[in-house]
Amino acid sequence: MGEPMGLNLIKAGHSLTVWNRSAAKTEKLVAAGATRADTIADCVKGAEFVLTMLSDGAATGGIIADPDVQAALGKGCIWLDMSSIKPEEAKAQSAQLADIGVDHLDAPVSGGTKGAEAASLAIMVGGQSAVFDQAKPVFEAMGRPVHVGPSGTGQLSKLANQTIVAVTIGAVAEAMLLAEQGGADPAAVRAALNGGFADSVILQQHGTRMSEGNFVPGGLSKFQLKDLDNVLGEAGNLGLTLPVTQHIRDRFAYFCAEMNGGDLDHSGLFLELKNQNNLAD
Numbered sequence: 001m002g003e004p005m006g007l008n009l010i011k012a013g014h015s016l017t018v019w020n021r022s023a024a025k026t027e028k029l030v031a032a033g034a035t036r037a038d039t040i041a042d043c044v045k046g047a048e049f050v051l052t053m054l055s056d057g058a059a060t061g062g063i064i065a066d067p068d069v070q071a072a073l074g075k076g077c078i079w080l081d082m083s084s085i086k087p088e089e090a091k092a093q094s095a096q097l098a099d100i101g102v103d104h105l106d107a108p109v110s111g112g113t114k115g116a117e118a119a120s121l122a123i124m125v126g127g128q129s130a131v132f133d134q135a136k137p138v139f140e141a142m143g144r145p146v147h148v149g150p151s152g153t154g155q156l157s158k159l160a161n162q163t164i165v166a167v168t169i170g171a172v173a174e175a176m177l178l179a180e181q182g183g184a185d186p187a188a189v190r191a192a193l194n195g196g197f198a199d200s201v202i203l204q205q206h207g208t209r210m211s212e213g214n215f216v217p218g219g220l221s222k223f224q225l226k227d228l229d230n231v232l233g234e235a236g237n238l239g240l241t242l243p244v245t246q247h248i249r250d251r252f253a254y255f256c257a258e259m260n261g262g263d264l265d266h267s268g269l270f271l272e273l274k275n276q277n278n279l280a281d
Contacts, residue, residue: 001109002053004116005082005142007032011119012141019043041068049138050079056226057085057093064093075101078135082123084108084162084223086230087152088237090126094151103131106151108158109143110165112218114205119143124161126154159234162227165219166248166266168202173270175203176210177277186211206267215261215268222262225252 002020006029009016016034018026023036030036037043040063044050050073054060060083063069073079079097081090081104090106097104105127115121121143125132132147139145148157175198179189190207193199209215228249235242248269255272256262264271274280 001113001116003028004113005053006034008119009141010034014138014141017043040066041072044069045072046074047077049135050077052081052083054083057089060085061089061093064096070100073100073102078103078105078131080105080107080135080138082107082109084158084227085155087155087234090155091152094127105131105135106154107139108154110161111143114218115143124148124154124157127151159227159231162224163231163245165202166224166228167244168200169206169266169269170248172203172207173210173273176207176270177273209265209267210270215264217263217265219266220262221252221264221266221268222256224266225249225256228252
């Protein structure tokens with residue numbers, strides 16, 4: 001995700017300095033005009049905006065807590081965390097950065113690798129509205145930003161998004177298997193449903209993946225599971241029960257742990273459904 005997002009920032013005319021644990025992953029960005037930093041502290045030094053796109057809250061929090069990083073950050077810098085983490089982690093990180101004079105927005109995204117490449121990501125932003133206004137041109141280089149409320153609500157919106165995505169993947173998997181086993185052409189079924197109430201990006205994109213057996217990852221199943229665990233944790237904090245989400249979460253857990261599907265695309269839940277029906281390849 002970070003690579004195409006960075007390329008779009010460069011295309012929009014922003015000056016970009018990049019760092020990654022694996023330096024080779026920054027090669028395309030450097031070739032496009034980015035500067036590669038040797039350390040995280042060098043990367044953030046003098047930056048007007050710092051963008052993080054990492055696996056979870058612990059990864060982002062570890063960077064924010066690094067004394068060298070904190071010393072390198074200039075007052076008035078704005079930290080844009082575009083990772084998918086827990087709402088309470090976003091709030092804690094915002095407060096930690098505020099103590100050293102750095103503003104923070106939690107700004108997770110939806111749209112996958114294709115959305116990142118097309119600069120069409122849905123960007124859900126939590127934090128102060130005045131800070132959002134300053135960061136909006138940066139976000140707009142990568143997609144469509146919407147300010148959804150105070151700190152943490154960007155992550156809350158992403159959890160809502162991931163709930164819808166996961167449950168819809170489960171429904172599309174069942175529909176595609178039903179069509180396939182009943183003798184219909186799944187591609188023709190998707191075409192017939194195009195534009196109707198049942199239509200969605202997930203039906204068209206992930207339904208195609210399921211029919212073709214293409215589970216090369218755009219969105220990793222293990223990250224989908226992480227997000228669903230975060231959804232259920234937040235629901236618990238609010239005293240809510242989400243039975244459909246729990247069911248889909250348990251299926252992703254089985255797919256990741258028992259079928260070694262964690263590094264496959266989350267549309268691979270189709271394989272778990274086939275396994276349930278003794279139709280595994």
